[in-house]
Amino acid sequence: MGGIGKTTLAQNVFYDTIVQEHSALKAWVTVSDDFDVVKIIKIILEKITGKRCATNEQHQLQKDLKDSLAGKKFLFVHDDVWNEKYELWDLLKSSFQSGAQGSKIIATTRNGDVALQMKTRNVQTYELKNMSDDECWKLFVDHAFDNVGSNKMVLSELQEIGRQIVKKCKDLPLAVKSMAGLLRSTSTLDEWRHVLQSDVWELPNCRDIGIVPALWLSYRFLPPYLKPCFSYLSIFPKDYEFGDDDREKLILIWMAEGLLKSQPRKRIEDVGEKYLKALIARSFFQRNTRNRSLSMHDLMHDLAMYVSGRCCFMYDSCKDLHKLSSKTHYLSYMKDLKDTIEFDNLPRVKYLRSLLALPLSNIYSLSDARLTLQMVVRDGECLRALSLSESNITKLPSSIENLKYLMYLDISSTNIEELPVSICVLYNLETLVLSHCGKLTQLPTNISRLINLCHLMIRGTSLKEMSPRIF
Structure with missing residues (x-):
């Protein structure tokens, strides 16, 4: 069951001080839906060597990992595994066999079939049980009663309501914490009763779409601005x-x-x-x-x-482009994407408000993804936030001036040598991130025209001077 505490238990083992003393090499990999052998090997290899892998060639990566593990004891966690294809697991597992005896792999999964195909003859799977009523109540109390006053009668009534709410959480720790997080901000009996008596607890469509009622309630009771x-x-x-x-x-x-x-x-x-x-x-x-x-x-x-609908979209590969629609306002992609992202073939780009390269933080290495941005800067008139950090771009086109509503621009850790003069007409720009653009030596003379600029990040650039009027 999701939210029962599998990852939490694995974390407690992984970071235990005694366990750390017995494992020379450690790596945590969140696998999720896409069991990409190359990606998993790269993550492990980069974590145990502290170096970024320059290749995506599977056989070379497997050889490098085998060499790095040779004769050493390791502990790897594969969290949230969904892969049911044994051949993929067998292919990945072959990269680990050079490790020392006593090395361990912990896998967490919601799928019993996945656990069966990954386990060895000497190791049994461990099924987490639901928390007891007393354990759930203790968890709720730890998080929910911070703001309750000293009125013993009110506290007693809140506890009675709280126990009924905890029962509705079906012994699921995540649901209990979610309810406690919702109720800790208020100590009024009416609001606690309102949560207890909500019809959401009985809505069948919540379970049909895989949404835990307690989490849906948490969202329903969020302030509108959140x-x-x-x-x-x-x-x-x-x-x-x-x-x-x-x-x-x-x-x-x-x-x-x-x-x-x-x-x-x-x-x-x-x-x-x-x-x-x-x-x-x-x-x-x-x-x-x-x-x-x-x-x-x-x-x-x-x-x-679920609540964002088709408004937000995470781009994984070219085959996903047909899923985009005029309702897609927020689009992101991971920097380790191997495809060329050809936005030129995407006329719906004009509806975008955000285009983000992820992760937002820099890992100081050019992205594997290749971008073609002509249409974005030509037709992306609705864009408010644009992040191209660590991308392969070497210059911004002068047509960047078309993005007149742009307020956030991140081109950090790219090989850009200069900014186009036309960037100075982006009068709504509030944040400009240029960090670690090592080849950037100067800013446009009229950069001070960016009258709404509040955040200019230039650490790691080669700028020699600043415009005297920019401050």
Whole structure:
């Protein structure tokens, strides 16, 4: 069952201090739907060597991994596996056989057939059981009662309502935490009763579409200003980790998209941070304690995908282009995409508001994806946010001036040597990210015309001077 705690248990093992002492090499791979052998090998190889792989050739990658593992004890976690093709697993497994005796692989999956095909004769699968009623109640109490006052009568009534709500969560930890996150922001009996008596608990279509009722309730009770920020997150892939850099850029993109509402005596960026913290408090995000990053549980991501409809789209390959429509306003792609992204063949690009290269943070290596951007800059008149970081582009066309509503532009870690003068007419631009453009030596003379520019990121460039009027 999704949300029962498989990944959490695997994390506790993976980061246990005693386990760390017994494994020279460790790697965590979130596999999800696409069991791409080349991609998985690259992730493991890069994590255990600390170097980026320059090749996508499968046999070379397998040889490199075998050489790196030779005679060494390792621990690998393959999280959220869905692959039912034994031949793919057998192909991947052959890369691990040079490791030392005592090496281990932990796999988590919702599918019993996947577990059977991956297990060895000496190791049994472990099926997690639902939490007991007492354990669920303790989890709820830990998260829900922070804001309750000292009135013992009110507390007693809230506890009674809370126990009934926990029962409706069907012993699912994620659902319990979600309800606790929703209710911790209020201590009024009426609101707790409203949640308990909601018809959502009994809606059959919730289960038909795979949405846990408690999570749907959490979304239903979100303040209106948080709902679009949450649905926007469906543009990111499952298991995406938001580090500090990603969080900063996400807030700036929300700002560019007009999703943040100004508040008296508050910087709009601080409003964005407040929104993010509110989503964390309500368990729409979960914290990864090992590195302080944020991520969304798969079931939360499914919910975001559902509520966003066809508005957000994650581009995986050319075969996906037919799925785009005039309703697609937010489009993203992963930087390790092997295809050439030919937007020139996509007339619907004119409806886009966001086009993002992911991850938002830089890994300081040019992307494998190749871009053709002529149509984007010619017809993307609705674009508010454009991220091309670590792409293969070497210059921006002068027609960038057509993107008159653009508020966020990220061309960091590219080989761009200069910016076109026409960029200076993007009067709505609020954020310009040029970090690690090592060949960039100067900015256009009239850069000070960008009267709304609030964030100019230039770390790692070769700029020799700044326009005296830019400040």
